Amino acid sequence: MKHLLSAADLSRDEAVLVLDTAAELAAVTDRSVKKLPTLRGRTVVNLFFEDSTRTRISFEVAAKRLSADVINFAAKGSSVSKGESLKDTALTLEAMGADAVVIRHGSSGAPHRLATAGWIGGSVVNAGDGTHEHPTQALLDAFTLRRHLREGSGDLDGLRVAIVGDILHSRVARSNVLLMRTLGAEVTLIAPPTLMPYGVESWPCSVSYDIDTVLPDVDAVMMLRVQAERMHAAYFPSTLEYSRLYGLDVARMSRLPDHAIVMHPGPMNRGMEISADVADSPRAVMVEQVANGVSVRMAVLYLLLGGMKEDI
Amino acid sequence: MDSRAHVVLDDADIGRAIRRIAHEIVERARGSESLILLGIPTRGVALAHRIADAVAAIEGTEVPVGSLDITLYRDDLRMRPARALEPTTIPAGGVDDKVVVLVDDVLFSGRTIRAALDALNDVGRPSAVQLAVLVDRGHRQLPIRPDYVGKNLPTSLTEQVRVEVAEVDGADQVTILGEPQ
Numbered sequence: 001m002k003h004l005l006s007a008a009d010l011s012r013d014e015a016v017l018v019l020d021t022a023a024e025l026a027a028v029t030d031r032s033v034k035k036l037p038t039l040r041g042r043t044v045v046n047l048f049f050e051d052s053t054r055t056r057i058s059f060e061v062a063a064k065r066l067s068a069d070v071i072n073f074a075a076k077g078s079s080v081s082k083g084e085s086l087k088d089t090a091l092t093l094e095a096m097g098a099d100a101v102v103i104r105h106g107s108s109g110a111p112h113r114l115a116t117a118g119w120i121g122g123s124v125v126n127a128g129d130g131t132h133e134h135p136t137q138a139l140l141d142a143f144t145l146r147r148h149l150r151e152g153s154g155d156l157d158g159l160r161v162a163i164v165g166d167i168l169h170s171r172v173a174r175s176n177v178l179l180m181r182t183l184g185a186e187v188t189l190i191a192p193p194t195l196m197p198y199g200v201e202s203w204p205c206s207v208s209y210d211i212d213t214v215l216p217d218v219d220a221v222m223m224l225r226v227q228a229e230r231m232h233a234a235y236f237p238s239t240l241e242y243s244r245l246y247g248l249d250v251a252r253m254s255r256l257p258d259h260a261i262v263m264h265p266g267p268m269n270r271g272m273e274i275s276a277d278v279a280d281s282p283r284a285v286m287v288e289q290v291a292n293g294v295s296v297r298m299a300v301l302y303l304l305l306g307g308m309k310e311d312i
Numbered sequence: 313m314d315s316r317a318h319v320v321l322d323d324a325d326i327g328r329a330i331r332r333i334a335h336e337i338v339e340r341a342r343g344s345e346s347l348i349l350l351g352i353p354t355r356g357v358a359l360a361h362r363i364a365d366a367v368a369a370i371e372g373t374e375v376p377v378g379s380l381d382i383t384l385y386r387d388d389l390r391m392r393p394a395r396a397l398e399p400t401t402i403p404a405g406g407v408d409d410k411v412v413v414l415v416d417d418v419l420f421s422g423r424t425i426r427a428a429l430d431a432l433n434d435v436g437r438p439s440a441v442q443l444a445v446l447v448d449r450g451h452r453q454l455p456i457r458p459d460y461v462g463k464n465l466p467t468s469l470t471e472q473v474r475v476e477v478a479e480v481d482g483a484d485q486v487t488i489l490g491e492p493q
Contacts, residue, residue: 024397025397237352302394
């Protein structure tokens with residue numbers, strides 16, 4: 001594997017390898033010396049054309065823990081704001097010797113273009129492209145599910161996961177549906193019809209418009225943020241109505257089985273898709289998801305960059 | 313099995329070697345109080361547990377056993393595809409101020425032990441580090457020597473030494489493959 005562009009690129013064995021590797025790397029976080037020499041001398045560029053807190057910091061921490069040199073590039077404050085193209089930006093990074101480029105871009109397919117256009121020789125990791133994919137988020141979600149519900153090993157065979165909210169604009173939902181399917185979990189997407197993507201019936205998952213009938217049968221529920229910044233039309237009458245019909249509050253959470261966990265990829269809109277008391281409840285694993293994100297991204301960077309260039 | 317392979321240690325030989333190493337470790341440490349055995353995966357871990365059992369039989373005390381994966385510290389990572397990691401488990405209480413005995417199956421170039429010393433350095437600061445190996449086949453490329461050796465096996469570089477342990481391979485034996493020159 002040279003790039004990680006889509007959750008669909010991973011076979012079941014590869015996905016389990018990433019999760020197993022992440023499980024070993026997670027132990028480094030508990031040591032006093034939180035550093036491994038593995039990627040010494042390698043350069044990882046974080047190329048972020050869109051705002052991000054969690055993902056960018058997570059990749060930066062992951063690369064630094066593996067001793068790689070990290071260059072953070074934000075489109076704001078760079079020559080991109082002067083009109084420089086993705087190609088010229090990529091050629092610049094190549095000239096500076098980037099071994100891997102972690103890219104977040106507002107346009108779906110930008111990481112694929114970067115990986116296949118021949119502009120750069122290094123690995124490309126998709127850190128979220130438009131409304132398309134966010135594979136490392138899906139991996140960290142799978143890692144979190146596995147820790148809580150599968151005792152930290154193997155795949156997710158037979159787990160039932162509900163993904164609720166703005167599926168239409170969510171790269172997290174798409175990557176999760178693909179990866180969960182690969183790992184054997186069953187996904188149900190829940191959203192108002194206006195926030196379901198076109199062609200969702202062809203996705204490898206089931207679809208529901210009623211959260212209350214699905215919740216009693218799931219092992220985990222993943223709440224998604226309503227992405228107002230991508231909404232250029234009215235998708236639901238009011239935020240109050242949305243939150244009443246699709247938000248997770250304490251009453252709704254009580255419909256979940258006792259073992260089920262509540263997840264959210266962040267950033268959360270408290271009071272919108274998730275109420276504050278749910279977000280702060282012991283069943284909510286958001287903070288753990290962030291910690292697991294570092295381990296999973298270390299695993300991805302190690303598996304992409306840690307070996308010989310040709311055979312990976 | 314390869315027709316050129318011949319068995320140099322059988323299960324009884326391996327058992328005797330392990331008991332002798334356990335005696336030597338206890339003798340040198342004057343007891344087993346501050347000892348920790350860290351096996352290097354995969355077969356070193358199995359051997360570390362057996363040495364611990366032998367120490368328990370001699371001293372009547374349990375010696376903590378752990379495993380130390382050295383993959384992320386290897387100096388040849390860029391010469392092969394990225395490898396899967398093996399578990400690292402450090403016994404509760406850590407390695408600080410303990411006598412750590414690293415346990416591996418074969419000592420060859422010494423590069424694995426170099427990596428293990430680096431890995432151990434990031435885990436803590438032992439008061440001393442010692443090395444126990446079942447087989448020393450020579451051909452060191454680094455200034456590293458073992459403290460406890462099950463068997464010295466002078467080999468040629470064209471030969472392969474294969475250590476099998478029951479926990480991993482189903483049987484205990486050490487074989488040499490390939491023709492001596």
